[in-house]
Amino acid sequence: MTEGPPLNEDVTAEEIRVVxxxxxxxxxxxxxxxxxxxxLRDAGVNLIAFWGYKHRxxxxxxEFIPEDGVTFVAAAK
Numbered sequence: 001m002t003e004g005p006p007l008n009e010d011v012t013a014e015e016i017r018v019v020x021x022x023x024x025x026x027x028x029x030x031x032x033x034x035x036x037x038x039x040l041r042d043a044g045v046n047l048i049a050f051w052g053y054k055h056r057x058x059x060x061x062x063e064f065i066p067e068d069g070v071t072f073v074a075a076a077k
Contacts, residue, residue: 040075
């Protein structure tokens with residue numbers, strides 16, 4: 001294994017930016033998240049982040065942070 005150049009401790013590998021956040025509620029059943037994500041993929045939506053969790057009995061909360069909010073909203077309609 002070779003060693004790379006020394007790290008410059010004055011430089012961080014973080015980037016902060018303002019992003020749009022969208023959320024929806026859906027049925028909490030097997031495959032529902034995959035179905036929604038597949039539809040977004042087929043519409044050309046790229047996501048920075050996605051997470052989902054149980055919200056209340058029988059429902060799940062899905063959270064999306066897309067690269068392009070306009071494309072996401074058009075696909076979500």
